[in-house]
Amino acid sequence: MEMNQDKLANIEVFKLQPGDIDHLFRRSGVAGNKLSVFKYNAEQAATGSPSPWFRALAESPLCQKIGKQLLEPDIRISFHTGGNNAAEDKYYAMLTGEDNTVLAQFVNAEGHLLLLYFPDRESFIEWWASIYAAAGMENYPAVFDGILETEVLICALHCVDAYRRFYMESMLDYRGLVDLSLTTADFVKLLKKSLASADKRWLLPTLFEVTPGLRSSNIALKPEHLKKIEESGFISSKDSLITLAERSRLMGTEFITSWMSATGWQATALIKGEEKSLSRIFLASTAFTNHLFSFETGTRGDTRFRHQASSSPELIKNLTGWMGALQKVRSAPAPAKVAEKNKAGSKFCGQCGAELRPGKKFCTSCGTPV
Secondary structure (H helix, E strand, O other): OOOOHHHOOOOEEEEEOOOHHHHHHHHHOOOOOOOOOOOOOHHHHHHOOOOOOHHHHHOOOOHHHHHHHHHOOOEEEEEEEEOOOOOOEEEEEEEOOOOOOEEEEEEOOOOOEEEEEEOOHHHHHHHHHHHHOOOOOOOOOOOOOOOEEHHHHHHHHHHHHHHHHHHHHHHHOOOOOOOOEEEHHHHHHHHHHHHHHOOOOOHHHHHHHHOOOHHHOOOOOOHHHHHHHHHOOOEEEEOOEEEEOHHHHHHHHHHHHHEEEEEEEEEEEEEOOEEEEEEEEEEEEEOOOEEEEEEEEOOOOOEEEEEEEEOHHHHHHHHHHHHHHHHHHHHOOOHHHHHHHHHOOOOEOOOOOOEOOOOOOEOOOOOOEO
């Protein structure tokens, strides 16, 4: 990760050698927890010397705060950026239940650690969106309604990729028309081949390759999922023949001409001493919009998704609210207290602690079913 200095105003930035982490453990006095990506090496800390860069952090009034937030975070958000021709990158944001600060941790091309300390989540999201998101357009047409099974998304993204594939094949064969029809059996066969390829030049494999933990979900494609993408305008079908419809052509062209990159997010917290995934997000940015997919996992390991097409200001607002909902996990009432409040008519989400709106079947903050 290389930093644009123009985008780092009002952000505290520290550069370290990997071995400096052991000295940060000693100076901050923390033992570390399961969410930290670092482990203490006592022998190396005792025999090695910190790099010259460590002095800036050691003398900073933020040293203790950054040490605890990096080595004993309350919430860890894992990021994986890639897709199309974008550079591959993995990095983290560490949150604390004590305040709204965000500590982002990157590794640059030389293997050095970069720690970026943001005073609040709004400044972090604004900085992040300025690098990884698109400006986008307002009033992008809705693609999906409500919360749907992740299998529906898999089929829809496969349709987008299929259009891209057929369009490129027509060019290679010097054909003026694009053949948009295939059998149901070939549709499923091509889908399986796409997932097995792990090729991030294509949208569907990118979804699973960059979204942490999504591959562990229970996925079972059924005829009803094809019916739902037909209702959404991705295909038309007759007997055993599938034809890519208007939505596939429009989004296929959008991703052919202007797909920038994709990023997968996963927020993890310690619940009763064990790591638990709180939420997953997949973002695919084009010149037209930022396609934001948020996932929630059921008790059987099945997942559902919600889609939002957002301009940059809308995306910043949505992601800032999402991070705020995550931080409420630390301050959510204990189950017994929640039950007492529920008797009085006030309900809270058992996942993120946000207050539930009357009549809603899902939490409006994190999407968990009520």
